[in-house]
Amino acid sequence: DVKVTQSSRYLVKRTGEKVFLECVQDMDHENMFWYRQDPGLGLRLIYFSYDVKMKEKGDIPEGYSVSREKKERFSLILESASTNQTSMYLCASTHVGSYSNQPQHFGDGTRLSIL
Amino acid sequence: KQEVTQIPAALSVPEGENLVLNCSFTDSAIYNLQWFRQDPGKGLTSLLLIQSSQREQTSGRLNASLDKSSGRSTLYIAASQPGDSATYLCAVRTAETSGSRLTFGEGTQLTVNP
Numbered sequence: 001d002v003k004v005t006q007s008s009r010y011l012v013k014r015t016g017e018k019v020f021l022e023c024v025q026d027m028d029h030e031n032m033f034w035y036r037q038d039p040g041l042g043l044r045l046i047y048f049s050y051d052v053k054m055k056e057k058g059d060i061p062e063g064y065s066v067s068r069e070k071k072e073r074f075s076l077i078l079e080s081a082s083t084n085q086t087s088m089y090l091c092a093s094t095h096v097g098s099y100s101n102q103p104q105h106f107g108d109g110t111r112l113s114i115l
Numbered sequence: 116k117q118e119v120t121q122i123p124a125a126l127s128v129p130e131g132e133n134l135v136l137n138c139s140f141t142d143s144a145i146y147n148l149q150w151f152r153q154d155p156g157k158g159l160t161s162l163l164l165i166q167s168s169q170r171e172q173t174s175g176r177l178n179a180s181l182d183k184s185s186g187r188s189t190l191y192i193a194a195s196q197p198g199d200s201a202t203y204l205c206a207v208r209t210a211e212t213s214g215s216r217l218t219f220g221e222g223t224q225l226t227v228n229p
Contacts, residue, residue, distance in 0.1 A: 004158075006158075031215070033216070033217075040221075042219055042220070042221040042222065043204070043219040045216055048216060058216070088156075090158055090159065092159075096215065101146075101147055101164065101166050102164070103149055103161035103164045104149065104161065104206075104208075104217055105161065106151075106158040106159040106160070106161075107158050108157055108158040109156070109157060109158045111156065
């Protein structure tokens, strides 16, 4: 079974802190994604990565950065946390190419609160 | 830009009823369509994936159909149970290449009453 593991289920941080959210997948997937989910706004893509050290902006990249130093790990970084970044953050991964009709797999999410 | 709409936003049914959830998308040039389930406070669980060349997929009491030309998909749940209560999301994938991404609908919140 594919497993996407997010490092924390719940996280509380203070305004201005640098925050790291970690995600690890065990299926050698090329693509990895970070979303945030807010009531009434649905899932919005923040950043994605299609290879080690490669990244592309999603729909709402402002205030975030990402790091992918190893294929299995994709980190989301809040450079200086603000209260409007309080949200549920979801990591996902999937194959590309000839395997790309496989589903996208999600982690359990990190509920982040910025005080 | 691809847009995905799910109707209704919420649905409440008695146990045992058959039901249909709807998903529509604006750009028919999709690669596949995926249905997910999300329980409160949790991540998304993949239920069914329909490739663009397919018309339907089945898993147990779930059946998903795809009509690409009209930009519609339905998720049929037979003999609903209280354990089916969750939010159901559909998402479309637009390309096979690296960087391909999913566009999500906002979901249908389903409540099955005992």
